[in-house]
Amino acid sequence: MAFLLFFMLKWLEKNLPKIVLAPAVGLISWFIYGFILWTFYISFTNSKILPKYELWGVGQYVKLWKTHKWLIAVDNLLIFTVLFLIICIVIGVILAIFLDQKIRAEGVLRTVYLYPMALSFIVTGTAWKWILNPTLGIQKLFIDMGFENFTFDWLVNREMAIYTIVIAGVWQSSGFVMALFLAGLRSIDDEIVKAAKIDGASLFTVYWKILIPMMRPVFFTSFVILVHISIKSYDLIVALTQGGPGISTTMPALFMTQTAFHKSQVALSAASAIMMFMAVAAVIIPYLYSELRRENVR
Amino acid sequence: MSDNTTIASYKRLEDRSKITNLLLRWFLYFILILFASYFIFPLYVMLVTAFKTMPEIRQGNLLTWPSQLNFESWAVAWGGRGYGAGDTFLRPYFWNSIKMVVPAVFFSTFIGAMTGYVLTKWRFKGDSWVFLFLLFGCFIPYQAILLPMARTLGVLGISNSILGLVVVHSIYGIPFTTLFFRNYYVSIPNELIKAARIDGAGFFKIFFKILLPISTPIIVVTVIWQFTQIWNDFLFGATFSFGEAAPIQVALNNMVLSSTSVKEYNVDMASAIIAGFPTLIVYVLAGKYFIRGLTSGAVKG
Amino acid sequence: MIALKIQDLSKNFGSTEVLKKINLKIDEGNFLVLLGPSGCGKSTLLNIIAGLETIDEGTVFIDDYDVSKVEPKDRNIAMVFQSYALYPSMSVKENMVFGLKQAKASKEKIEEQLKKFSNFLHVDELLNRKPSQLSGGQRQRVAIGRALVREPRIFLFDEPLSNLDAKLRVEMRREIKKLHQKLKTTVVYVTHDQTEAMSLGTNIAIMNHGIIQQYDTPENIYNKPNNTFVADFIGSPPMNLISGQLVKEANKTLFIPEGSGQSNNITIKNYNFVKTQDENSKDVYFGIRPEHIHYKKTNDNDIEFNLKTDLNEYIGHEQITTFNYFNQEVLGKFPSTIKIETNKEMKLFFDLSQISIFDKKTNNRI
Numbered sequence: 025m026a027f028l029l030f031f032m033l034k035w036l037e038k039n040l041p042k043i044v045l046a047p048a049v050g051l052i053s054w055f056i057y058g059f060i061l062w063t064f065y066i067s068f069t070n071s072k073i074l075p076k077y078e079l080w081g082v083g084q085y086v087k088l089w090k091t092h093k094w095l096i097a098v099d100n101l102l103i104f105t106v107l108f109l110i111i112c113i114v115i116g117v118i119l120a121i122f123l124d125q126k127i128r129a130e131g132v133l134r135t136v137y138l139y140p141m142a143l144s145f146i147v148t149g150t151a152w153k154w155i156l157n158p159t160l161g162i163q164k165l166f167i168d169m170g171f172e173n174f175t176f177d178w179l180v181n182r183e184m185a186i187y188t189i190v191i192a193g194v195w196q197s198s199g200f201v202m203a204l205f206l207a208g209l210r211s212i213d214d215e216i217v218k219a220a221k222i223d224g225a226s227l228f229t230v231y232w233k234i235l236i237p238m239m240r241p242v243f244f245t246s247f248v249i250l251v252h253i254s255i256k257s258y259d260l261i262v263a264l265t266q267g268g269p270g271i272s273t274t275m276p277a278l279f280m281t282q283t284a285f286h287k288s289q290v291a292l293s294a295a296s297a298i299m300m301f302m303a304v305a306a307v308i309i310p311y312l313y314s315e316l317r318r319e320n321v322r
Numbered sequence: 323m324s325d326n327t328t329i330a331s332y333k334r335l336e337d338r339s340k341i342t343n344l345l346l347r348w349f350l351y352f353i354l355i356l357f358a359s360y361f362i363f364p365l366y367v368m369l370v371t372a373f374k375t376m377p378e379i380r381q382g383n384l385l386t387w388p389s390q391l392n393f394e395s396w397a398v399a400w401g402g403r404g405y406g407a408g409d410t411f412l413r414p415y416f417w418n419s420i421k422m423v424v425p426a427v428f429f430s431t432f433i434g435a436m437t438g439y440v441l442t443k444w445r446f447k448g449d450s451w452v453f454l455f456l457l458f459g460c461f462i463p464y465q466a467i468l469l470p471m472a473r474t475l476g477v478l479g480i481s482n483s484i485l486g487l488v489v490v491h492s493i494y495g496i497p498f499t500t501l502f503f504r505n506y507y508v509s510i511p512n513e514l515i516k517a518a519r520i521d522g523a524g525f526f527k528i529f530f531k532i533l534l535p536i537s538t539p540i541i542v543v544t545v546i547w548q549f550t551q552i553w554n555d556f557l558f559g560a561t562f563s564f565g566e567a568a569p570i571q572v573a574l575n576n577m578v579l580s581s582t583s584v585k586e587y588n589v590d591m592a593s594a595i596i597a598g599f600p601t602l603i604v605y606v607l608a609g610k611y612f613i614r615g616l617t618s619g620a621v622k623g
Numbered sequence: 624m625i626a627l628k629i630q631d632l633s634k635n636f637g638s639t640e641v642l643k644k645i646n647l648k649i650d651e652g653n654f655l656v657l658l659g660p661s662g663c664g665k666s667t668l669l670n671i672i673a674g675l676e677t678i679d680e681g682t683v684f685i686d687d688y689d690v691s692k693v694e695p696k697d698r699n700i701a702m703v704f705q706s707y708a709l710y711p712s713m714s715v716k717e718n719m720v721f722g723l724k725q726a727k728a729s730k731e732k733i734e735e736q737l738k739k740f741s742n743f744l745h746v747d748e749l750l751n752r753k754p755s756q757l758s759g760g761q762r763q764r765v766a767i768g769r770a771l772v773r774e775p776r777i778f779l780f781d782e783p784l785s786n787l788d789a790k791l792r793v794e795m796r797r798e799i800k801k802l803h804q805k806l807k808t809t810v811v812y813v814t815h816d817q818t819e820a821m822s823l824g825t826n827i828a829i830m831n832h833g834i835i836q837q838y839d840t841p842e843n844i845y846n847k848p849n850n851t852f853v854a855d856f857i858g859s860p861p862m863n864l865i866s867g868q869l870v871k872e873a874n875k876t877l878f879i880p881e882g883s884g885q886s887n888n889i890t891i892k893n894y895n896f897v898k899t900q901d902e903n904s905k906d907v908y909f910g911i912r913p914e915h916i917h918y919k920k921t922n923d924n925d926i927e928f929n930l931k932t933d934l935n936e937y938i939g940h941e942q943i944t945t946f947n948y949f950n951q952e953v954l955g956k957f958p959s960t961i962k963i964e965t966n967k968e969m970k971l972f973f974d975l976s977q978i979s980i981f982d983k984k985t986n987n988r989i
Binding site: 219221222223224238240 | 670694695701706711712726
């Protein structure tokens with residue numbers, strides 16, 4: 025008996041690190057991977073309010089891609105992602121390069137550019153909703169400034185409402201891109217810039233021909249993070265438009281929760297969640313792979 | 323070329339570079355300040371609006387300064403009007419959020435620290451796969467786990483409760499906290515651990531006596547990151563709680579959406595500021611750490 | 624002709640003075656080495672010559688023109704950096720011709736220069752590679768090549784060899800020397816390595832705390848150090864500095880080592896004092912290099928001692944022995960062929976023709 029106890033203790037001691045690791049691995053296995061598998065399974069059933077476990081084939085996916093609202097959501101996601109990505113990166117890169125010029129009060133400016141990241145989308149969405157509202161918001165501001173026929177009703181305009189989400193999203197996230205690029209620029213050996221100066225390169229050439237090409241990994245990272253943010257975007261839309269006017273600003277994340285919790289079509293909702301998951305995975309897996317490879321090379 | 327012309331050409335080069343430099347500088351500052359005002363504009367509008375009265379809001383525009391500092395909207399946003407049903411105000415939900423954030427931040431940080439410690443200092447075959455396995459959790463769209471999570475919370479009897487949200491946030495924070503601690507501990511020399519083992523320290527002693535005391539910076543980064551994420555979360559809050567157990571973001575959204583009679587923008591703005599205040603203050607006081615979390619969450623190492 | 628002249632140059636970073644009233648001149652075709660410990664201001668001085676740092680006071684002349692406010696690209700210089708500073712996104716070829724392209728040189732000219740110097744540096748096989756695919760030595764060659772193709776008036780080198788391993792460093796040092804012999808371009812070279820400085824430089828400026836301690840030929844720097852800093856910095860192991868008193872007696876000058884009690888002294892003869900010494904006694908350091916302490920008499924200037932050996936370090940081609948000289952440590956350097964025992968008396972000869980004497984108050988050579 026004592027013998028057995030001794031061996032148990034020995035075993036415990038030897039495997040202590042793995043035992044300590046177990047909770048994290050267990051929780052993540054169950055609550056992330058297990059749950060994704062569950063969602064995946066349910067997407068192949070015909071569950072309504074309660075999950076049913078008989079398989080029903082790919083019917084939910086067929087139905088999903090015939091659902092008008094989902095198609096609008098996907099369209100909106102594409103428009104939003106493309107604009108959000110391009111504008112955030114352009115603004116972020118410009119701000120980073122400008123801030124890199126030994127600017128007075130750089131710290132203050134950096135703080136100002138980045139503070140939206142510390143706020144929730146609900147808070148900023150509430151603010152933007154007020155700013156963009158067609159009666160007392162921006163429109164009134166411009167009319168007061170003398171532009172009497174100025175109208176700005178994007179928030180309540182079916183065609184334009186999606187762009188208000190872009191405005192608020194860019195406002196929230198471009199500081200983040202700036203921070204990434206600034207960190208990237210600062211990590212570059214300054215002898216390279218010196219060498220280029222002696223070679224006679226203008227400031228523009230230094231950035232365009234030498235530094236920006238060196239930022240390729242940062243572009244890649246920003247791309248991945250921004251796409252990821254845009255696919256997941258939910259709070260901002262809830263706060264700003266609730267998917268409206270009508271369903272004109274629906275996005276996949278909103279579609280998913282509405283289908284599940286308001287319409288009680290659990291299986292259809294699961295199918296949409298799996299579509300979102302696959303979209304994110306398509307971007308993230310190559311990213312993680314390349315990051316890991318880079319680390320192994322080092 | 324004679325000496326004089328060379329000197330003159332040097333002089334010309336000097337003058338030209340001086341003028342272009344000066345112009346460039348002005349342009350630079352102009353653009354930077356332009357963007358700064360774009361970023362500061364919503365915050366400014368929120369603040370002035372929150373201090374105005376409703377008639378003032380209707381008469382003026384976004385930028386007009388309040389005629390006097392009017393604190394009534396703040397009081398209404400925080401404590402309500404004092405009549406019973408339908409009177410939503412933030413105070414209880416603010417405390418809900420605090421009660422949710424503190425334990426969730428603590429658990430996720432602690433688990434992340436232990437996990438990061440094992441993954442870097444007690445390496446075993448396949449450990450980088452385990453890391454990748456955990457890391458992937460940073461990126462999954464939570465929509466893919468919402469449905470089973472809602473059911474699980476129901477089965478456990480903690481749906482629509484603060485405890486339920488604590489559990490959810492603790493679990494889904496682990497990938498991030500692990501990432502932070504792992505990247506920090508990788509940079510700490512293994513010789514330190516070897517020396518401690520030779521001196522006879524065991525697994526837990528090394529962690530608590532040697533690593534943890536030098537982990538302050540990364541603990542600060544992680545705590546700030548988790549605090550900001552959990553405080554600002556809306557998806558989990560809105561999905562897994564309603565009514566009295568809701569966190570502040572959900573309450574704020576409900577307040578703004580509830581269109582009882584006339585929209586009171588000043589109360590909305592005051593509420594939004596109250597809901598954003600804790601994270602904003604943390605950001606202003608410890609922005610350095612916040613940015614570090616942000617960038618190290620994105621670019622590893 | 625004077626290629627580079629620096630006049631009363633001062634530079635501050637905030638409240639710290641990095642360079643204090645530097646004056647330097649270098650004739651065309653010479654190889655100037657700026658040597659000193661880290662933080663002595665040598666790299667700052669080089670950056671100022673390149674135009675990468677601004678000047679607080681003073682002037683830089685290249686070919687007699689004041690270039691103090693001229694942009695780096697217009698100074699007709701080229702620079703090789705410690706980290707090589709190759710542009711990572713460009714191929715070797717693009718790296719080498721980047722400067723010429725910026726200067727809007729013609730296509731033919733660019734091709735011609737590229738061919739000439741890639742050949743010269745044996746990098747023609749590598750032209751299409753990226754810097755990340757090169758070894759340390761190859762990167763160094765490309766960095767030098769990038770500087771060469773522009774055929775500048777002055778070459779600036781900022782610790783170019785310190786990132787290479789020991790063997791490659793010796794190899795590249797020889798190549799740089801050959802390069803200079805062939806091209807005869809003026810060079811300013813920054814290093815903290817005395818061997819590099821001695822072997823490459825025609826002139827060496829030893830710097831410390833933003834001041835030039837001595838500006839001289841390698842021979843003079845080694846044989847006649849200006850002050851104790853230079854004496855201590857050059858040579859390995861450094862010069863022995865024995866403290867004691869210099870006393871004038873009748874028509875003799877004597878050195879009395881500290882702790883020897885008047886009786887033991889060394890008569891100084893054939894020493895060229897910087898100027899005649901008026902005082903009767905003075906606190907000084909008596910400086911003698913380890914390699915000028917012999918184990919057998921070599922010439923008439925040698926005087927004999929019997930000292931106890933404290934420690935012996937055998938390092939292959941030679942051995943370094945520590946002696947106790949009135950409780951002061953004195954190091955000697957001997958061939959490894961002789962047998963030295965520790966804690967024994969040993970007969971030694973100090974070569975008085977090779978000594979230096981420094982004032983203890985000012986640390987300067989007298």
